[in-house]
Amino acid sequence: MPTIEPAVRAEEPAPAAEASRFLGDPLPFLIDAAERRAFQLLFNQLPAMIHLEARIDVSDDRLVSVFIDRMRPFHRGGMGGEAVNGGVLSSLLDCALGAAGVLHLGGWKGDRRSGTVELSVQMLRQVHGSRVLVRGGVVKKAAQFAFGRAEVIDEAGRVCTTATGIVVSA
Numbered sequence: 001m002p003t004i005e006p007a008v009r010a011e012e013p014a015p016a017a018e019a020s021r022f023l024g025d026p027l028p029f030l031i032d033a034a035e036r037r038a039f040q041l042l043f044n045q046l047p048a049m050i051h052l053e054a055r056i057d058v059s060d061d062r063l064v065s066v067f068i069d070r071m072r073p074f075h076r077g078g079m080g081g082e083a084v085n086g087g088v089l090s091s092l093l094d095c096a097l098g099a100a101g102v103l104h105l106g107g108w109k110g111d112r113r114s115g116t117v118e119l120s121v122q123m124l125r126q127v128h129g130s131r132v133l134v135r136g137g138v139v140k141k142a143a144q145f146a147f148g149r150a151e152v153i154d155e156a157g158r159v160c161t162t163a164t165g166i167v168v169s170a
Helices: 031-042 048-051 086-105
Strands: 054-056 066-068 112-121 132-142 145-153 159-169
Touching: 031 054, 031 086, 048 086, 054 086, 066 086, 086 112, 086 132, 086 145, 086 159
Parallel strands: none
Antiparallel strands: 054 066, 066 132, 112 159, 132 145, 145 159
């Protein structure tokens, strides 16, 4: 099986972006930048992230950003279409929402685990281009639950897909 050289580098900073109206005013993370960086390094080594050639950035103190810097044919839709596949977009939205929830619930340390239990995706328009950005954050938190929102931004800066979700900590 041929090896695929990653199209992204985890050390590259995220493009500056402010939360949209859809994202509202995400809650700030309660952990410092060093802990977020440690989480980011671990998350970027997950097999799913490597396979998607995606990377996560948690340098912002409220938002998680997920990127694919160079779209490849396997990211594209079925039947030879040029738009990004909806399953790829859903995976990226889950990464952003899930990571934001995990950071809020402490589900990446020790025996505590967190994960997305609900994800609702709204496709507003097709995503074209060679790069995609997903941003997500937690807008409400209660005990073991984090309620989040995320959005897909295309190269032209348009919101193309939105999602809401719930992350639970066990």
